Amino acid sequence: MIAMLRVENVWQRFGTLEVLQNISFELQAGEFVCLLGPSGCGKTTLLRIASGLLKPSAGRILFNGEPITAPRPEIGILFQQPNLLPYLSTRANIELPLALRGVPRTERRRVAQDALAQVGLAEFGEVYPSQLSGGMAQRAALGRALVQNPAVLLMDEPFGALDAMTREYMQLELLSLWQRTGKTILMVTHSITEAVFMADRVIVLTARPSRLGAVLDVPLPRPRRLEMVHSAEFGALVAQLRSYIGAPSS
Numbered sequence: 001m002i003a004m005l006r007v008e009n010v011w012q013r014f015g016t017l018e019v020l021q022n023i024s025f026e027l028q029a030g031e032f033v034c035l036l037g038p039s040g041c042g043k044t045t046l047l048r049i050a051s052g053l054l055k056p057s058a059g060r061i062l063f064n065g066e067p068i069t070a071p072r073p074e075i076g077i078l079f080q081q082p083n084l085l086p087y088l089s090t091r092a093n094i095e096l097p098l099a100l101r102g103v104p105r106t107e108r109r110r111v112a113q114d115a116l117a118q119v120g121l122a123e124f125g126e127v128y129p130s131q132l133s134g135g136m137a138q139r140a141a142l143g144r145a146l147v148q149n150p151a152v153l154l155m156d157e158p159f160g161a162l163d164a165m166t167r168e169y170m171q172l173e174l175l176s177l178w179q180r181t182g183k184t185i186l187m188v189t190h191s192i193t194e195a196v197f198m199a200d201r202v203i204v205l206t207a208r209p210s211r212l213g214a215v216l217d218v219p220l221p222r223p224r225r226l227e228m229v230h231s232a233e234f235g236a237l238v239a240q241l242r243s244y245i246g247a248p249s250s
């Protein structure tokens with residue numbers, strides 16, 4: 001079976017700084033994979049490479065078996081900061097990728113309205129980004145990524161800036177969207193528990209220069225529920241990841 005996204009022997013250096021060393025892994029269609037690693041190890045760099053925004057020093061990325069040389073609509077990327085344009089309404093922000101591609105206005109409206117509904121902002125299209133809460137802004141950014149109907153969504157710590165309760169809510173919303181749409185997701189996170197809660201599989205990067213440290217399958221049943229974090233099985237998976245990373249066991 002050809003992988004939906006394949007990272008193949010990727011190396012990245014910036015001048016004399018060695019960031020990524022020979023990273024390889026695959027995402028199968030419909031998988032939810034989390035990428036975990038210490039700050040500065042190269043997670044964002046790897047996501048930028050996987051999206052086609054950055055050409056790696058060596059190695060390549062394959063989408064459905066085809067090498068990627070530039071960003072493409074089938075691969076959406078969501079950054080840690082929502083990066084909404086403050087002078088455009090939420091709706092106009094979400095329509096922007098379509099407007100840039102020259103999609104006609106009525107079609108844009110229809111797709112954007114659907115994306116607004118998908119991310120729970122159907123009533124907030126006319127609101128400006130400064131009037132959105134942090135979680136709503138992040139949902140708007142997700143809506144903007146969804147209008148291109150990407151098969152693969154690359155997400156860079158999308159909930160990092162949110163408070164704990166909003167974060168839990170957003171995790172559940174994202175899982176439900178993922179199950180509804182069947183997208184393939186690669187999500188970067190700092191959080192071991194978030195990785196176990198969300199993922200089918202967790203890929204661990206070592207400290208820089210970063211190599212593939214470990215890969216852990218997460219056989220917890222779906223749909224995931226918040227109570228699962230208290231189960232012994234969940235605890236064991238978290239402990240295993242901690243031992244790979246060498247983090248304190250508190």
Ligand SMILES: Nc1ncnc2c1ncn2[C@@H]1O[C@H](COP(=O)(O)OP(=O)(O)OP(=O)(O)O)[C@@H](O)[C@H]1O
Pocket residue numbers: 014017019037038039040041042043044045046
């Ligand atoms: N364009 C660039 N030019 C030079 N160095 C860069 C560039 N982009 C990233 N780096 C360096 O590469 C290393 C990895 O950065 P990256 O942002 O990928 O880390 P990260 O794992 O996402 O960290 P964090 O968890 O803090 O977000 C850092 O040392 C950073 O300074």
Ligand SMILES: [Mg+2]
Pocket residue numbers: 043044045156
């Ligand atoms: Mg980063």
